[in-house]
Amino acid sequence: MKKIKIALLGIGTVGGGVWEILQTNKEEIFRNSSCEIEVAKILVKNTDKKRDKAIPQNLFTSNYEDIVKDKEIQIIVEVMGGIEEARDYIVRGIKAKKHIVTANKALLATHGEEIIKEAKTAGVELYYEASVAGGIPIIHALKESLAGNKVQQIMGILNGTTNYILTKMTNEKVDFDMVLKEAQEKGYAEADPTADVEGYDAAHKLTILSSLSFGTSVKFHEVYREGISKITPIDIEYAKELGYVIKLLAIGKGTDDSLELRVHPTFIPQTHPLASVNDSFNAVFVKGNAVGDLMFYGRGAGDLPTGSAVVGDIISVIKDINCKNAAAHAIEEKSNRNIKPMGETEGEYYIRLIVNDKPGVLGTIASLFGKNNVSLSSVIQKGEGVPSVSLVFITHFTKEADVQRAIEEIISLEEVAKLANLIRVENGQKRMGA
Numbered sequence: 197m198k199k200i201k202i203a204l205l206g207i208g209t210v211g212g213g214v215w216e217i218l219q220t221n222k223e224e225i226f227r228n229s230s231c232e233i234e235v236a237k238i239l240v241k242n243t244d245k246k247r248d249k250a251i252p253q254n255l256f257t258s259n260y261e262d263i264v265k266d267k268e269i270q271i272i273v274e275v276m277g278g279i280e281e282a283r284d285y286i287v288r289g290i291k292a293k294k295h296i297v298t299a300n301k302a303l304l305a306t307h308g309e310e311i312i313k314e315a316k317t318a319g320v321e322l323y324y325e326a327s328v329a330g331g332i333p334i335i336h337a338l339k340e341s342l343a344g345n346k347v348q349q350i351m352g353i354l355n356g357t358t359n360y361i362l363t364k365m366t367n368e369k370v371d372f373d374m375v376l377k378e379a380q381e382k383g384y385a386e387a388d389p390t391a392d393v394e395g396y397d398a399a400h401k402l403t404i405l406s407s408l409s410f411g412t413s414v415k416f417h418e419v420y421r422e423g424i425s426k427i428t429p430i431d432i433e434y435a436k437e438l439g440y441v442i443k444l445l446a447i448g449k450g451t452d453d454s455l456e457l458r459v460h461p462t463f464i465p466q467t468h469p470l471a472s473v474n475d476s477f478n479a480v481f482v483k484g485n486a487v488g489d490l491m492f493y494g495r496g497a498g499d500l501p502t503g504s505a506v507v508g509d510i511i512s513v514i515k516d517i518n519c520k521n522a523a524a525h526a527i528e529e530k531s532n533r534n535i536k537p538m539g540e541t542e543g544e545y546y547i548r549l550i551v552n553d554k555p556g557v558l559g560t561i562a563s564l565f566g567k568n569n570v571s572l573s574s575v576i577q578k579g580e581g582v583p584s585v586s587l588v589f590i591t592h593f594t595k596e597a598d599v600q601r602a603i604e605e606i607i608s609l610e611e612v613a614k615l616a617n618l619i620r621v622e623n624g625q626k627r628m629g630a
C-alpha cells in the first residue's frame with residue numbers, strides 16, 4: 197500500500213478535526229486517494245500541553261526544522277494561524293519542495309500572491325479550501341466546476357460569528373453588546389472579537405474569493421470594510437417593517453472594466469435566499485454568465501467541517517502528485533480592471549436620522565437629498581409628540597458619493613441631531629422606478 201507522510205503545523209480546533217477525520221475515515225480516504233496518509237510530525241507551541249486526543253507524544257515537536265528537513269514528509273498542512281511565522285514556515289516548506297495545504301485566510305489575503313509565486317517556481321501544489329467558508333467547497337467550485345464561467349457577482353455570508361450575533365439580535369431584539377458577551381461566554385466568539393465583528397475576517401475571505409472569481413490579484417486593502425458593531429435593534433426593526441433583514445455581506449461585482457469589492461452590513465429582501473441563512477451558518481451566492489445563480493450553504497467553521505476541507509485538499513495534492521496536474525491560481529494574476537472607489541459604487545440606502553420634530557424639517561431634508569441627486573423611495577417618521585424623532589429613508593438607486601454628500605449637508609442642519617445609521621440595501625436588481 198502506498199503511504200504518504202504529512203506534517204501538521206498546529207493541532208488546535210482545525211488540526212484536531214483533521215486528525216480525527218484521518219483516523220475515522222481511513223477507508224474512504226484510501227478509496228479516494230489510493231494512499232494511506234500518515235501524520236509523521238505535529239508542530240505545536242507547547243509540546244507538554246495536555247491534549248484531549250490520543251496522539252502519540254513522539255509526533256509532537258516545537259522545532260520546525262524537524263519537519264522542513266525531513267525528506268520523507270511530502271505535504272505540510274498549516275493550521276496554526278497567524279501571519280508572519282506561518283508565512284516563513286510555508287515559504288521554507290515550499291523551497292524544500294513540500295506541497296502545502298493551508299486554512300489561513302489572513303495569511304493568503306495579505307501574502308497570497310508571494311506564496312503562490314513561490315509554489316509555482318518550486319513546482320509544488322498549494323491548496324486552501326478551508327480558508328474561505330470552512331467546509332463549503334467554494335474554492336474548488338470556482339477553480340474547477342465553474343471555470344467555464346465569467347463570474348459576474350459573488351455575495352456571501354462568510355463570517356459565522358457575526359451571522360450568529362445578527363440572528364440573535366433579530367430574533368430576540370437584544371443589543372449587540374449583550375449578544376457579543378453571551379457569544380464569548382459560550383465560546384462562539386473569540387476573546388478579541390475585532391477580526392470578526394469589524395469585518396476583517398470576511399474581508400480576508402472576500403479578497404481570496406474575488407481573486408479567484410474575477411481572475412485577478414485583489415489586495416486586501418482594496419476591499420471596503422465595515423463591521424456590525426453599530427447595528428442596533430431599532431435598525432433591525434425598521435428593516436423588518438420595510439421587508440428586509442440585515443446581514444453582514446461580502447460582495448464582489450465584476451464588469452468588463454471594473455470591480456466592486458465591499459464588506460458591510462446590508463439590507464436584503466426577506467425573500468432573498470441569503471436572508472434565511474441564520475445562526476453561525478455561512479453561504480455564498482454566485483452568479484455566473486453561463487450557470488446563472490447558485491448558492492452554497494453550510495458550516496464555515498468548527499473542527500470537523502473545516503477539517504473536511506483540509507482533508508479534501510490533502511487528497512487533491514496526493515492526486516496531483518500522482519498525475520502531475522498543476523493547479524491554476526488567480527491570486528497572482530495582474531488586474532486589467534479598476535477597483536471602483538466606494539464613492540462610485542451604486543445602490544439603494546437605508547438612512548436613519550434623529551431630528552428635532554419642528555415644522556418643515558422633513559421638507560428641508562428631502563430638498564437636500566434632491567439637490568444631491570438622491571431620490572427617495574420610502575420615508576417613515578416615528579416618535580410623534582416627543583422633541584426627537586427618528587426619520588427613516590430608503591433611497592432609490594443612487595451613487596454612494598451623492599448619498600455621502602447629501603448626508604454631510606443634512607447633518608450640519610441645526611434641526612438634525614445625528615445620523616443614527618446608514619446601511620446599504622441589496623435588492624439584487626434595480627427596482628421599478630429606481
Ligand SMILES: NC(=O)C1=CN([C@@H]2O[C@H](COP(=O)(O)OP(=O)(O)OC[C@H]3O[C@@H](n4cnc5c(N)ncnc54)[C@H](OP(=O)(O)O)[C@@H]3O)[C@@H](O)[C@H]2O)C=CC1
Nearest residue numbers: 206207208209210240241242275276277299300497498502
Ligand atoms: N477555527 C475554525 O473554525 C477555523 C479556523 N480557520 C483557520 O485555521 C487556522 C487555525 O485555527 P484554529 O485551529 O482555530 O487555531 P487554534 O488556536 O485552535 O490552534 C492553533 C494551533 O497551532 C499551534 N500554534 C500556534 N502558533 C504556533 C507557533 N507559532 N508555532 C507552533 N505552533 C503554533 C498551537 O499550538 P499549542 O497547541 O501548543 O497552543 C495550536 O495547536 C487559522 O488560520 C484560522 O484562521 C479557518 C476556518 C475555520
Ligand SMILES: N[C@@H](CC=O)C(=O)O
Nearest residue numbers: 354355356357496497
Ligand atoms: N471566526 C470565523 C471562523 C473561521 O473562519 C467565523 O466566525 O466565521
Ligand code: NA
Nearest residue numbers: 325328330332
Ligand atoms: Na471552503
